[in-house]
Structure formats: structure tokens, C-alpha cells
Amino acid sequence: MVATLKRQFGSGIGEASTYLGQDYMVVDRSLIPEILQVLRDQEQFDYCVDITAVHYPSREKPFEVVWILYSFARNERIRVKTLIADGEALPSSVPVWPTANWIEREVYDMFGIRFEGHPDLKRILLPEGWKGHPLRKEYGIIQQDKEWVQINLGIESGQ
Amino acid sequence: MTDGSTSTTSHLELEEHDKTFLDSNELIINMGPQHPATHGVLRVILKLDGEKVLGTECVIGYLHRGVEKIAENRTYAMFNPYVDRMDYVAAVSNGLGYCEAVEKLLDVKAPPRANYIRVILTELNRLASHMLWLGTHALDIGAITPLFYTFRDREEILKIFEKYCGARLTTHAFRIGGCLYETYEGFEQDVKKFLVFVAPKIDEYEELLTTNRIWVERTKGVGKISGKDCIALGVTGPVLRASGVRWDVRKAQPYAAYSDFDFEIPVGQNGDTYDRYLVRMAEMRQSLRIIRQAVEKIPEGPIMAKVPKVIKPPVGEIYHSIEAPKGELGYFIVSDGSTQPYRVRVRPPSFVNLQALDVMVRGQLVADVIAVIGTLDIVLGEVDR
Numbered sequence: 344m345v346a347t348l349k350r351q352f353g354s355g356i357g358e359a360s361t362y363l364g365q366d367y368m369v370v371d372r373s374l375i376p377e378i379l380q381v382l383r384d385q386e387q388f389d390y391c392v393d394i395t396a397v398h399y400p401s402r403e404k405p406f407e408v409v410w411i412l413y414s415f416a417r418n419e420r421i422r423v424k425t426l427i428a429d430g431e432a433l434p435s436s437v438p439v440w441p442t443a444n445w446i447e448r449e450v451y452d453m454f455g456i457r458f459e460g461h462p463d464l465k466r467i468l469l470p471e472g473w474k475g476h477p478l479r480k481e482y483g484i485i486q487q488d489k490e491w492v493q494i495n496l497g498i499e500s501g502q
Numbered sequence: 503m504t505d506g507s508t509s510t511t512s513h514l515e516l517e518e519h520d521k522t523f524l525d526s527n528e529l530i531i532n533m534g535p536q537h538p539a540t541h542g543v544l545r546v547i548l549k550l551d552g553e554k555v556l557g558t559e560c561v562i563g564y565l566h567r568g569v570e571k572i573a574e575n576r577t578y579a580m581f582n583p584y585v586d587r588m589d590y591v592a593a594v595s596n597g598l599g600y601c602e603a604v605e606k607l608l609d610v611k612a613p614p615r616a617n618y619i620r621v622i623l624t625e626l627n628r629l630a631s632h633m634l635w636l637g638t639h640a641l642d643i644g645a646i647t648p649l650f651y652t653f654r655d656r657e658e659i660l661k662i663f664e665k666y667c668g669a670r671l672t673t674h675a676f677r678i679g680g681c682l683y684e685t686y687e688g689f690e691q692d693v694k695k696f697l698v699f700v701a702p703k704i705d706e707y708e709e710l711l712t713t714n715r716i717w718v719e720r721t722k723g724v725g726k727i728s729g730k731d732c733i734a735l736g737v738t739g740p741v742l743r744a745s746g747v748r749w750d751v752r753k754a755q756p757y758a759a760y761s762d763f764d765f766e767i768p769v770g771q772n773g774d775t776y777d778r779y780l781v782r783m784a785e786m787r788q789s790l791r792i793i794r795q796a797v798e799k800i801p802e803g804p805i806m807a808k809v810p811k812v813i814k815p816p817v818g819e820i821y822h823s824i825e826a827p828k829g830e831l832g833y834f835i836v837s838d839g840s841t842q843p844y845r846v847r848v849r850p851p852s853f854v855n856l857q858a859l860d861v862m863v864r865g866q867l868v869a870d871v872i873a874v875i876g877t878l879d880i881v882l883g884e885v886d887r
Contacts, residue, residue: 362818363606390733392823395847397836411821411834411849415733415747418754422821442736445857453570468563468886477571478845484568484575 344386352378367422375425376434379410383439388412388421391440394447396454400480404428406456410436427456435461453478470495528556535564539642539872542882546859546871553867558860562853565886573846578604578813579678581843586672588848589884591634593672594627594663595826601676602757603822603833605807607815608678616680616805617759622693622796623666623675624758625789629700630659631827631879632782632789636707639779639876643720648710655703658696665692679809693797697790704786711779721775725862725874728773735861736854739829741878744781745773751825758824763795775877782879814841828852828879848887852880 345359345368352374359368370378382388392411399405404426413420427433435458436443447458448467455476458464465471474488492501529552534545543564549557569588573581585600586593598620605612612620637652660670665686667675675681711717727737729745742749750767752760768784770777815837823832829851838844855878862874 363609363820365821367819391736392821392830393832393834393847393849395834397845409834411832415749420821440736441734442854442857445853446736449853466563468566470563477568482571484571 347385348378348381351381365420365422367424369424369426372425372427372431372433376436376439378423379412379436379439382412382421382423386414387416388414390415391436391442391446392420394436394443394450396450396456396478398454398478398480402426404431406431406454408433408450408456432457432459434459435464437461452476455479533871535561539875541638541875541880542885544856544875544880544882544885546875548868548871550868553869555863555866555868555871558863558871560856560859562856562882563886565882567887569887570846570848573843575842577841578815578843581846582676582678583672583674585848586674587883588850588887589631589826589828589831589852589881590671591881592627592631592827594623594675595631595824595831597674597676598624598758599822599824599826599831599833601678602824603820603835604678604813604815606822607818607820607835607837608809608813610679610807610809612680612758612807613804614759614801615803616676616807618796618800619681619685619805620676620758621760621763622793622800623663623673625793625796626659626662626693626696628789628827629786630656632786633659635782635827635876635879636779639873639879640711640717642872642876643717645711645714645717648707651703651707651710655700658699662689662692662696665689677806678813680804680806682806684805690797690800693793697794697797701787701790704783704790708783712783718776720869720873721779721877723772724775724866724870725877726772726774727858727862731861732773732858735858737829737858739825739827739851739855739879740778740781740785741829741855741858743767744770744778746771751823751830755823757822759796760792762799763792765792775873778877812841814839823849826851828881828884829855850884850887852878852882852884853887856880856885 349356355371355374357369390413392413395409397407406427408425410423435447447461450456451464452466452469453476473491475482487501529550531548533548535543545561547559548555569584572584585596588596633652633656637649640648663673664670667673667683727745729747732742732745746769748767748769753767765788768781770781817837817839819836821832821834823830831851832849834847835843836845863871
């Protein structure tokens with residue numbers, strides 16, 4: 344499969360390997376969302392299990408966005424990863440899998456990664472108007488938006 | 503309103519009058535977050551045309567505790583009890599998924615005896631979860647009796663958990679590498695006794711509901727969703743199977759000791775609330791079947807694999823998922839080689855399944871929203887994490 348994709352997309356597909364029996368490939372940001380569409384239509388990865396991100400603050404491109412896909416026909420999983428810079432947006436995959444709607448909202452909520460073309464990109468778990476994205480590494484574990492807490496809950500601190 | 507007996511207005515004029523008297527615009531109403539039928543703190547904004555639902559929007563996050571952030575600041579073992587607090591009615595399943603994911607990352611395998619204990623407890627927990635679902639779902643629709651029956655019988659499962667590990671709900675039953683506790687004296691007898699006890703009880707629930715006219719009318723054809731839509735929306739678990747897709751992680755990618763047992767995946771055809779009810783009932787019987795086989799041939803041997811005292815998985819990442827009572831529960835763990843996970847992502851089945859609510863209730867009645875929330879079997883602790 345990787346060979347066919349490499350022929351199709353050339354050097355846009357970087358490292359493609361297996362770790363502990365699980366396949367993954369790192370693709371260039373410019374291939375999103377075409378590669379996802381191709382994986383769904385040609386390779387039968389019809390079920391988007393999850394979309395998430397990992398923050399590596401010391402890297403040049405600090406965010407790694409991960410799509411976990413599953414194919415019912417092949418009974419296989421694959422992880423597609425791409426690296427993006429802080430503040431860089433990604434095209435939304437809602438047109439490919441409607442399930443991406445809430446999952447992308449959560450990624451935005453937790454990391455501040457914007458998805459272009461998302462029908463309704465706003466916070467999902469945290470309240471609207473909250474400052475900060477908690478799963479970024481610089482966000483402390485007991486950090487909170489004090490101002491929001493004081494105004495909306497009428498208490499000094501949520502701790 | 504015009505009194506028909508004394509009025510001289512014609513039928514047509516009455517209608518004109520009604521048009522201004524009764525507002526026929528769309529109505530937005532708010533359901534929750536404090537509503538007994540939302541199974542926790544879920545807020546649903548409904549756009550209505552009379553009684554017909556035109557659209558919904560879920561507002562979630564009221565129970566958000568930042569589980570994924572906590573994970574990054576705890577060691578692998580310390581984070582283990584936290585996962586119990588996501589889907590708190592199926593804590594054993596959550597723990598199993600997490601422990602197995604870390605074991606995969608460490609490249610160790612739990613010994614066979616531990617796997618059998620895990621399967622028995624996890625399937626008991628699936629039963630407990632389905633019983634709680636049935637009781638509350640029936641209560642939402644208006645049948646009060648099943649709640650008492652299911653809670654009475656669920657108690658027997660909780661008693662086994664309590665005797666095994668001391669806790670009834672958030673059990674923390676498993677450890678990374680196997681189980682901490684050996685089965686107690688008389689565990690197998692207790693489980694066997696429970697199997698004999700509960701089989702006729704499941705028939706009893708079915709007697710109350712399966713052919714009950716009110717139940718059938720409230721559930722048949724309500725909240726329909728096709729298998730194709732389920733896959734597109736990432737819906738898993740009994741909801742997916744009730745729409746005719748025969749897929750279960752226990753069969754597709756067996757974990758623990760599931761490949762040793764003989765069991766079937768019940769599926770439905772119509773993808774409506776009634777079929778989801780039938781699928782879950784059949785699943786309860788399949789769970790009994792698995793437990794019966796597991797308890798018959800539970801092997802002797804150690805219950806803990808060789809795991810270092812300080813858990814430091816090598817640099818790398820893993821995705822591992824299990825079939826939780828609600829659907830596919832996955833853990834994506836990234837290790838940077840230290841004692842704490844670099845990132846833990848939980849793929850919660852309730853969160854993803856809840857997204858299908860909008861598709862399922864469009865064009866239906868307000869009362870059906872309650873039925874559909876019940877049939878999705880969500881736990882807000884897991885939706886919000």
C-alpha cells in the first residue's frame with residue numbers, strides 16, 4: 344500500500360514504518376486532506392477512529408497531528424501523522440469523515456490548532472471565552488483562566 | 503380560543519385567527535444540563551417545529567476534569583486509577599484497555615491466568631453496564647419496574663467485585679502486567695452461582711419489555727441510523743451492530759484471552775432503538791457464555807508478568823483499543839522514555855457516539871430525544887473526561 348501511495352504522492356510521504364506491529368506514516372502537510380481521501384476511497388480506510396495531536400515545544404514544527412484510521416475490509420489500522428508549526432492551520436477532514444467534526448473541535452480546544460473549512464470550529468469541552476489550550480506543554484497542570492472563573496462562577500479560584 | 507357552540511365565525515376564519523394566536527415559528531428549547539433523562543450533565547439545545555425536532559446541538563464539558571492532562575503529570579502506574587473515573591459504570595473495561603496499552607508499549611504479556619481473570623471481570627462489568635443501561639433507559643421511557651430488577655441483579659456483580667478487590671464501582675482491578683490480586687477463596691463458585699442466578703433474570707427483563715406494546719411503540723422505528731452513517735460518524739459498539747454491521751473488537755482484533763472463547767456477535771437489522779435493545783439483551787447472554795467458558799477452564803499459574811518496579815517504556819507510541827460496553831475504547835500513548843507518559847489520548851466511545859444524536863433525532867418527536875439519548879448509552883464522565 345505504501346509503495347502505491349509513494350508512487351502517487353512522491354516524496355510527500357516520509358517515514359513509513361511499523362512499531363510494535365502498528366503501521367504509521369508521516370506525510371507532508373500539503374498532502375492533507377488528499378491523502379486521507381485516497382486512503383478512504385482507494386485503500387478502504389472507511390472508519391476514522393480518532394484525530395489527536397502531540398505537542399513537542401522544542402521542535403521546529405511543534406505539533407504532530409495524528410489520524411488513526413481503520414479499515415473494516417482489511418481489518419487493519421494505520422496512523423497518518425503530519426507536522427505543523429505553531430499557528431499553522433490544517434484543512435478539515437469533516438468532508439471525508441463526518442465524525443471528525445467533534446474530534447477536530449476537541450483538538451482545537453486542547454491545542455489551539457485550527458482546521459480550515461470546519462463547519463463550526465469552536466471549543467467543545469472548555470467554555471467559550473476560556474483563555475489557553477490546556478494540552479499544550481507550557482500550560483501548567485493547575486493553571487486556569489482565573490478571570491473567567493471569577494466572572495462566570497463568582498468564586499476566587501476553581502482550585 | 504373561540505367557543506364553537508356560540509361562535510358564528512366560519513371554519514376558515516378560525517384558522518386565520520389561530521395563525522396569529524398560536525405562534526408557528528421555530529422554537530428553541532433547552533434541555534439540561536440538570537435533567538434526569540440526560541444521564542448526567544448533558545445540555546441539548548433543541549430546535550423545534552411544534553413537537554418535531556429540526557436540529558439539535560449538544561453542549562458538553564460540564565464534567566471535564568482534564569484526564570489527559572493529569573496523565574502527563576503522573577507515572578504510568580499512578581494514572582491507572584484515573585481511567586476508572588471516565589466510564590464509571592464500566593471501570594473494569596477502562597482499566598483493562600489502559601493496562602493492555604501500557605503492556606504493549608513495554609512489550610510484555612500478561613500471563614494466561616491473569617487474562618482469564620480479566621475476561622471474567624470485564625464481562626461481568628459489561629453485564630453490569632448493560633443492566634444499568636436497561637434500567638435507566640426503560641425508566642426514561644416510562645417503565646419503572648425494570649430499574650428495580652436490574653439494580654437488584656447488578657448488585658450481585660458488584661458484590662463479586664467487592665470481594666475481589668474491595669471496591670464496587672471504581673475498582674482499579676488490574677495492574678500493568680497482570681492482576682495484583684489472586685482470586686479469593688470461592689471466587690469460581692460465586693461466579694458460577696451468579697451465572698445460574700442471572701440467566702432467568704435476563705429472560706424476566708425480556709418478558710417485561712420485548713413484546714410490551716408501549717415499549718415497542720416507543721422504540722420501534724425511533725432514532726434510526728444506517729450502518730453506513732454509523733461508520734461515517736465513527737459510531738461503534740451495540741449502536742453500530744444494531745445497524746447490521748457485524749464488528750466487535752473482541753473478534754476483529756482479539757485481546758486478553760478472547761480468542762479462546764466461543765461466542766457470537768449479535769446484530770440487528772433496522773438500526774432503531776428497539777434493535778439496539780435486542781442487541782444489548784443478546785450481548786448480555788453472550789457475556790454469560792464467555793464467563794461460563796472462562797470460569798470452567800481458568801488456568802493455574804502466575805497472575806503477574808515480569809514488569810520492572812519503575813515503569814519506563816522505551817520511546818515510541820501505541821494505539822490499543824478494546825470493546826468497552828459502549829463501543830471502541832482506545833488509548834493512544836506516547837512515551838518519551840521517562841516514567842511519565844508524554845501524552846495519553848483516550849478515544850472515548852460515548853463522546854463519538856453522542857455525535858450521532860443529531861442525525862438520529864432529526865424529524866422525530868421531542869419525546870424520542872429522551873429515548874435516543876438512552877439508547878446511545880452514554881456516560882458523561884467519559885464524554886467529558
